[in-house]
Amino acid sequence: MSRQHDKPAVAVPKLFVVATPIGNLDDLSPRARATLAQVDLIAAEDTRHSAALLRHHGIATRTIALHEYNEREASAELVRRMQAGENIALISDAGTPLVSDPGFRLVRAARAAGVVVSPIPGACAAIAALSAAGLPSDRFVFEGFLPPKSAARRARLRELAGEARTLVFYESSHRIVEALADFAAEFGGERRLVVARELTKQFETLLDGRIADVAARVAADADQQRGEFVLLVEGVGDAADGAKLAEGRRVFERLRRELPPSRAAKLASEITGAPRRLLYEGLEASHE
Ligand code: SAM
Secondary structure (H helix, E strand, O other), X not given: OOOHHHOOOOOOOEEEEEOEOOOOOOOOOHHHHHHHHHOOEEEEOOHHHHHHHHHHOOOOOOEEEOOOOOHHHHHHHHHHHHHOOOOEEEEOOOEOOOOOOOOHHHHHHHHHOOOEEEEEOOOOHHHHHHHHHOOOOOOEEEEEEXXXXXXXXXXXXXXXXXXXXXEEEEEEHXXXXXXXXXXXXXXXXXXXXXXXXXXXXXXXXXXXXXXXXXXXXHHOOHHHHOOEEEEEEOOHHHHHHHHHHHHHHHHHHHHHOOOOHHHHHHHHHHHHOOOHHHHHHHHHHHHO
């Protein structure tokens, strides 16, 4: 009986979409490494950039460039090769191909031509950041890069200001300070923001707090403006709930000076709409 994990990495001619590390070269899975070593050809966003990763892992497979400027023509050629029986792996400079990276045209063309396309999953900066940010992660929206010019960026952020799900963005070091200032202008300073910088690398940092505070902290510290960034903002629903709870606790604390806790919690909940149960949780925590 064949079991999924016993399958050889390369069995039939295919396009393998292989995730590579987002900084730490050891974040390449054994299956990704075996696949890259066994395919006939690796289509890489930047062959010189990927050479370091391949060398690090002792992979000698030939590479060919597939980037946003040649993707259309290169895809047609690669599909022909796969139809002729070659196995090809697609990689980008970092993380998962197609996620703010080239590859969509190749994958679509391969599937349209009946080539089997198989993912070899691994690192993705957005998911890595979400996994460590402590923001609601059951529903989230990946927005990729914002427009580079401030007017267009603010217009996009304005469209997203009512979004209830956690928002995830990519941003470069050139625009990090301006982008955070635009977050404060369009989302207000109160929502929670996490700035995930240089994930898996030496200077990995996750800053977490109110948009206004984190934006000010990054603007004041040149070190916090270096490297690669994922920006995560809590959705408006969660922010509204958070504000309601904060107000509920404030009213509860005040009433508790005059009333028994159960009566204070009931009234605070009626006045602010904050759930009574959570006001009690606050009481238990404050007694610990
Ligand atoms: N395909 C990649 C992925 O799966 O995450 C993303 C490629 S996109 C061209 C590059 C952007 O991803 C960077 O500008 C940054 O916003 C984000 N990024 C990549 N590596 C990162 C890291 N180590 N730490 C934080 N953000 C990173």
